[in-house]
Amino acid sequence: MVVFAGQGDARRSMALLWRTEEPGESRPGPKPGLSVDLIVDAAIAVADAEGMAALSMRKVGERLGRTGMALYTYVPSKGELVDLMYDKALGELPTAHDLAGGWRPAVTAWAGHLWHFYQRHPWVLQVSQARPVLGPNEFALLESLVAILRETGLRPPALRGVVSLLFDFVRGAARTVAESRQAPSATGVSDEEWWHTRSRLLEEVAPGFAARFPMVAWIESEAGVPGEGEPYLEHQVNEAFTVGLTVLLDGVQAAVGRTGPPAGPVTAP
Amino acid sequence: MVVFAGQGDARRSMALLWRTEEPGESRPGPKPGLSVDLIVDAAIAVADAEGMAALSMRKVGERLGRTGMALYTYVPSKGELVDLMYDKALGELPTAHDLAGGWRPAVTAWAGHLWHFYQRHPWVLQVSQARPVLGPNEFALLESLVAILRETGLRPPALRGVVSLLFDFVRGAARTVAESRQAPSATGVSDEEWWHTRSRLLEEVAPGFAARFPMVAWIESEAGVPGEGEPYLEHQVNEAFTVGLTVLLDGVQAAVGRTGPPAGPVTAP
DNA sequence: CGCTGATATCTTCTGCCGTAAAGAGATCCG
């Protein structure tokens, strides 16, 4: 499920994201037993442990000793809660990177941090990217990347493409690992078991596979060997991540060389 | 929601995907009023029209003049149905590409086809990639890409990285557009309206934005102008797609140059 | 032809979900 925030009162959503509600000194009625932060933390804990699909208002409420409906006092809807979870989780990421070695190692570090972040919080990958959440930490993440990439000397139109490419790549690679991690608990079948069963069935159901798909058979040859206890798929994806990032950065380097280093005009292809 | 296939009888799933069930001539009982193909087509129609989130067994059954439960006669669960939809839809893609101009234009064409395919069937992007569906058309798509990339002379380990990078990039870019297309109907707010409201609120709630996030402000400058009637976000993503693909292919070119240019098309030391 | 048993289809039911509506009870100001 791709999760959209509700369209109800946009102002309130933004105020929640940027924490700009007034303290509200001494009002009538009972003291709030919960807070937005408490709720968001509980929701993140649920999503980390059981995945986005298992996240429900009732379950978050239960974790806080309340009913699901109690949350609606603090948060307009589930969609807004997800936005808050998203932006809060992003706060874990570092906001500055060492540029002493130039942009390339800095981008590599940035990508590595994001990669590991997605492993810790796979549910983040399910939040829609089409309509950005526009929270402070989402901007901080973008800010940190652009601060690095500005060193390349590329102009904004080209850089926007590079930024998208980087995000799409890291997210895509992370998604594959993340889903393979949640798949065992979601389906009750371990990775090894699943692959073993499926490859046996494939031979059974598609005889002459190697003849019908020679390129597929070829590219799956010369496979690297996973380390001790490392799941097969995860190993493949880790290797693919390293290789892919190298290729990507080589492409950026080429663009830099084409437009001239830290000073130069923009040329369209 | 990321959709996993049910773990129930894997053999039956594979048989359905590869269409290897025996015809079963003249059995007692009423003639089947439906077929797997009919159901899959109806389900694709629903998903194309209303998105994956709106796809339910009841709705598909309704479209065929049956209840939702009637489908379980033909298909083990919703997960398997989604796998069948996925592989059937992929059958639309071409399986061979012209290599006369070398690998670069061929990859560009391949990526363009996939990109447009995802625009036609955005729901495909919601099918989990961690555990491949292993249907014939999924393999055919991979086969067609590897057939092109083999021309580069790169070896399988490096090529696997390039393949992942390409898939992740095209999927990520397509996802952004696809979600922005479905967002208006899902939330009832048009893109223009949404952006206008949000950017006004952003200034209100985060004064001094440009000072706090100078790099973000900078990279959003020099924006290209959308064509007549082209949504703003969509225009940005289209530009990013072109730039990103160029950068990516430059990176491949660099890798090719590093391992030695492909004098002979097929084999390298 | 009519019966029997296999099979397809439909109905009912369970237990989830998000959230609207209404109200119980706590807490403060005047």
Next chain:
DNA sequence: CGGATCTCTTTACGGCAGAAGATATCAGCG
């Protein structure tokens, strides 16, 4: 103390996937 206001619960609605079981439909046999 009285009324206003707030938190939180209860109840209810319509939706979902799917289990269990009832019913309708047909082939082949006598």
